[in-house]
Amino acid sequence: MFRNQYDTDVTTWSPAGRLFQVEYAMEAVKQGSAAIGLRSKTHIVLGCVNKANSELSSHQKKIFKVDDHIGVAIAGLTADGRVLSRYMRNECINYSFTYESPLPVGRLVVQLADKAQVCTQRSWKRPYGVGLLVAGLDESGAHLYYNCPSGNYFEYQAFAIGSRSQAAKTYLERRFESFTDASRDDLVKDALMAIRETLQGETLKSSVCTIAVVGVGEPFHILDQATVQQMIDAFEIVGEQEGPAAAGQEASAEPEPEQGGAAAGEGVAPMDI
Amino acid sequence: MNFTASKQPENCLLGPESDSQRTLYPYVTGTSVVALKYKDGILMAADMGGSYGSTLRYKNVERMKPIGKHSLLGASGEISDFQEILRYLDDLILYDNMWDDGNSLGPKEVHNYLTRVMYNRRNKFNPLWNSLVLGGVKKGEKYLGTVSMIGVNFEDNHVATGFGNHLARPILRQDWHENLSFEDGVKLLEKCMRVLLYRDRSAINKLQIAKITEEGVTISQPYSLKTYWEFSAFANPAQGAVGTW
Secondary structure, eight states, X not given: OOOOTTOSOTTOOOTTSOOHHHHHHHHHHHHSOOEEEEEOSSEEEEEEXXXXXXXXXXXXXXXXXXXXXXXXXXXXXXXXXXXXXXXXXXXXXXXXXXXXXXXXXXXXXXXXXXXXXXXXXXXXXXXXXXXXXEEEEETTEEEEEEEOTTSOEEEOSEEEESTXXXXXXXXXXXXXXXXXXXXXXXXXXXXXXXXXHHXXXXXXXXXXXXXXXXXXXXXXXXXXXXXXXXXXXXXXXXXXXXXXXXXXXXXXXXXXXXXXXXXXXXXXXXXXX | OOOSOOOOOTTOSSSGGGGGXXXXXXSEEXXXXXXXXXXXXXXXXXXXXXXXTTEEEESOOOOEEEETTTEEEEXXXXXXXXXXXXXXHHHHHHXXXXXXXXXXXXXXXXXXXXXXXXXXXXXXXXXXXXXXXXXXXXXXXXXXEEEOTTOOEEEOSEEEOTHHHHHHHHHHHHHOOTTOOHXXXXXXXXXXXXXXXXXXXXXXXXXXXXXXXTTXXXXXXXXXXXXXXXXXHXXXXXTTOTTOO
């Protein structure tokens, strides 16, 4: 995309019918570090790559709990993401207070999209520079949505956003048919695999990624580093999936057996470069 | 600084005219509503009377109405405030339907919404002068709750408003049990309504019974209860009660 005379204001159309400022905002999402999401009938897993500025600093928070039944992973301008998370938390808590019932995620996503759309039609505003993967439950089950700066939203079985997300998307495309009926732990493993794809050769360690889970009977929570490392070790050593990982359903540390089960088997995607 | 007295706009809440904006007394009122959970859902009963003070002025007032797909609302107290509440709920259900997604407001949500409305009005010293009973079934779960004009709310297996609390609840406490059949539930409600008819001066002998189940709401045609006035206690009320008249 090159600069042109129609890209100064978000309220200026180009002759080809494009709003360049909105498209530039979508570029900002592509520059952020990767975030992925995938879902089964009952659970959704969100994951993201943590990039710290330097060895000395901590990494930015990119996954936010919005309510017990909704969480969000962001990519792009994390400040915008933080502000939108606060809006989402507010909406959820107000709904809960009035109706004593959780806000259906489908409705929250529409409210979020309408909020983003406003910024594409006011000359004194700019679009939010953040893409959100919203994971949540409502009456009809588990859902994963992607909200863009343009004000559009889409529902997905699995998706990835941010830099090098194409690698993760390719992996997810290969595997998504198995997600609907996958167990919670298999879903987490698939999430870790997808994150590994975006790392392009870098070792997958729990210090470079964050995983969060929400499901029926399981409130949204971020898995702690130790648990994530155990899961990484478990599948990395063997390279495959193993049966008994069905141990802990909670975030509490699973006594991950080092069953070096030479369980061959389960088509692990070859790493994309 | 400007010392001239500023004229307040006519609809302002300060000054001597402000009290005309607030509800101070009820005018046309309905009496008790009684409701209970039974095997398939909720049964609710209310008579069709609207009293104007001590006059039984209106005899065709429907005090129970369906709300959305899953709920039934019964009200005692000021009839015009009940109609106002129905308007609020109409809007609420309309917007809920407009989402056109798989989600809908169930009885629990409606009950809590009403609690918020009643409590907020009470805090502004401008109450909706009603006691409400909200019952419903959603996804097999039965729900029965009540909200008063000051915002007191709770759920129970059987609830009543007004005189029903004093005359019907004790009967229900004794005779209600889990999984009542429809016939037994109706018999139990009629027993309560009969006592109320004998003893509540604002009750009239024209009642409706409403049922809500997973399938939906049915409100019966108005009918009357058989009464017997020849009990010796009625014939000779002063006997055994010293000082009464």
